Amino acid sequence: MRSIWENYKTEGAYDELMYSEFQPRHVSHGLCQYLNSLKKNDIDQRKIAAELAIIEMGISFTVYSDEGNIDRAWPFDIIPRIIDAREWKVIEKGLKQRLAALNCFISDVYGEQTFIKEGKIPSETINSSKNFRKECVGMKPRHNAWANICGTDLVRDVDGIMYVLEDNLRVPSGVSYMLENRVITKRVFPELLQGINILPIDDYPTQLHDMLSSLASDQNRNPQIVVLTPGIYNSAYFEHAYLAQQMGAQLVEGSDLVVNDDDCVYMRTIEGLEQVDVIYRRIDDDFLDPEVFRKDSALGVPGLMRAWKAGNVALANAPGAGVADDKVVYAYVPEMIRYYLNQEPIIPNVPTYLCSNAEHLLYVLEHIGELVIKPANESGGYGMLVGPHATAKQIEAFRKIIQADPRNYIAQPTLAISTSPTLCKGKLEPRHIDLRPFILQGADTFVTAGGLTRVALKRGSLVVNSSQGGGSKDTWIINMEGS
Amino acid sequence: MLSRSAERLYWLARYMERTENIARLVSVHMNLLLDLPRGVEMGWQQLIRINASQKDFYERNKVINERNVTRFLLTDLSYSGSLFSSLSAARENIRTSRDLLPDEAWEQVNEMYLFAKNNLEAIASRRSRVLFVNEILKGCQRFAGLLSGYMSHNHPYRFIRLGKNLERADMTSRILDLASLLLADSRSDEMRQYETILWMNILKALNALLMYRLHVRSRINGDDVLNFLLLDINLPRSVGCCVTDIADCINKLPNHDALPEKLVELKAYVQAIDTRRTTQLQLRGILDDLQNKLGELHVQIAANWFLRAEAE
8 A cells, every 4th residue: 555554553452444554444445445546645635625615614613712712623534434334233223222221211210210219220329410400300201202312422442342431411512513524525525425335414404303393292383493502602502503504493592582471482583472392402401491400590591491391392302311421320321221121232331330339449449540530420521530641640639539529430441442544644543533423312213324433633542522632534334235 | 583683684784785895995996096196185084084984093093094094994803894893793693693594605704704814914915905805895796696596585684685785875875975075166176177087986886887877878977976876776776775675674574563654754865865956065964864864773673673672
């Protein structure tokens, strides 16, 4: 192979596209052949074209600081990540299974609590979860679906097996970048996509719309669906606007909505007040309704919980769904699958040590240098420790943090998460990646074909979050049958 | 349609129109100056006058000259009426209204914004300033074209038309204000010699020269130009045409009961202007009055559709 593959080393992790420096995997054959036909100069041109497209399309995430707002262009690597459709079929099934079990669990937590009563999970774990909302006890959302939109993070270990790293059930983001990444790839490599049988992804907004419609209490008329955003200053605002536009839904802020004495939600329009049936809310529970949760929230809508409890409006995800988005609860998901569905989990969990468990805690403190320590309730890759990459001082500090609040920490072995060739300064180098597929559950369940592949752009880094130097790739699910 | 969205689209349109107007004014003015001999009283200060921004200008500059005026009008972010300020404000408004507009609308405005941002320094030289202004004008035309080509003629579109026409009528009246100076009895003989060129440039500033020729079919003279730009019902940038379009939009919007009366008054006011019988001084008074009336109309539109009723 020619220059861009020079010195490509797979470095002790599973590589998604390559068996070895010289041999592409079956699924990536077409791509590698194509890349080889390009001159180095061509590759650089494509990269520049992609960067221009991103700036022109205004795909950004926003970092707001005292000096004003910085719109950072979305960091995108033009080399796609590929998964065989046969493998994907299994993963898809596993993801549906998982969300089904999670929704059974959430319904149970706010209902009979049989899972707790039968001792499958300690009741303290639920009671001490800051995402358990007592206001939600007794609620029964339509289809028993509390978590309607879920982003589940998957990683592949050196053994080639995909593991679930975490389930994001509060307000998972990233799906708009998944969609835009494909648009950019189509622009940059039009001739490449023609010859390969890649599953399309662009029906997501339609699926989202249908799912949200299925939540409306009155199924006899066209429901009024809105996307509730914290506003322009939120880092995911681009996505909120994008999804609203793609679905033909209204994008609203808290101040556009009002709950009247009839406990119905209305939006303020040029024609007066108009009733709202379904709210895809991108605001955390804490800020949703100042009457019930944080009193100082200016983002939410006073009375929203009243309207939801009266059954006059559907909220997706339902308030309180976050109780299952907790890294301690995560450890019990395989058991939930067995308990509620009477099935074996299709996608395994990463082995997890719970610091609240005395035995586990002892193990964690002894092996802290080999483990990844994560807070139970943070997102965005904040507040975690990667043992093998940490200094002695950091490790000591974490020991103290864990011991002070064991309930809020979990530990997992440091996985050698898989790599994929990534364009770095005109050459391909392996970079660690994960995958966030999006799963929808309303009347039906739907999984995106692939998802958002996030890539740690720094050499050797395992942190893929965009707020911490991560980027993304287009994800191709390729159907090899007949080729 | 959300009241907030209506407000943002209305302002988006005003800011885009303002961007285009400033670009065209500067472009036409540069051409005009190339045609005129030195000493004719038609310098860069006129551009500052049109925008009624003398105060803002002198807070930032000591001398009126080409460099200072063009920088002030085109790229000064600290002056809210500059082209770049308007374009930035348009971009903020469209960024928050993407759910109502064709995809390309946002891309178009964003592209223009990035272009302007990357070329702020270029306007120092005349040559690259011409290119800068032309690129902006083309961008505005593409934007207008894709809205009219792809956007449903729905309420959001009507709020865009409202903003656009209010801004447009205002700008046309300001340009005519400048023209009225040319009619001053005290104007020099030299100035009188170049009058045709000046009127031609007034028409060009509104991109109306060709349409004027088709309509009037005789040599250019001041009265005809004034009449055409104030009253012609077919020219998109005449005050009369803008007011008609505003009325059309308002009548098709919901909850408009409070407004038609005001509109009838405004229309009658415009139609009654008789340029042949007014002195220069009277004309200036009329145009001032017109601008005030447009300002009042804006306040009524905002009160009627944008303000969030606090006590519902």
